[in-house]
Amino acid sequence: MKSVAALSTLLACAAAQTAYFGVISARSASPIHLLPLQANGGKFFLGGTPSGYCPSVAVGNETCAHYPGNSTTFAGGNVTLSLGVVVPGGQQVYVAPDGTLSYTGAHSAYIPEGSVRTGWNRTERDDGSGLGSLSFEEGLVACPRNETLPWQVYGQVANFTAPEGCLGFGAVTYNASDAAAWQY
Secondary structure, X not given: OHHHHHHHXXXXXXXXXXXXXXXXXXXXOOOOOOOEEEEEOOEEEEOOOXXXXXXXXXXXXXXXXXXXXXXXXXXEEEEEEEEOEOOOOOOEEEEOOOOEEEEOOOOOOOOOOOOEOOOEEEEEOOOOOOEEEEEEOOOEEEEOOOOOOOEEEEEOOXXXXXXXXXXXXXXXXXXXOOOOEOEO
């Protein structure tokens, strides 16, 4: 009986540690207000589409149908942050030395020297809404690339100076039921 109780506790703890969430920007009266934070090509953008991928030959069509990669989810947010993926090894989020908010490739833990992996804090409101906030200790900014492309996201680190036109924003989180992609 003690084994069953211990296993139940372990599973509950594991489930709590793998809570997934999505992120949207908050900057009232701006072009970035309420845009989703999307993973695409190793970087993050407000707006646009994510670059989710699933190897159907390797994992099967049914698995890929469950993880279509048409949105971006995250996991963690307590010091470190990861993408909400199911690929073995996961994908870590970091701020590159040039300030770009970036993520590791699938099956790789490579993060460039001088990158920042820590400094994340996710808090959830206690009103049962499933909403909360995600912050990076030095702040996040979005910079326009041109009129038709999504805004690129940067973490404010020592080597980054935001160009004119960039906007700081709050990151609002909402609970997600599962990982959104096999990998990005």
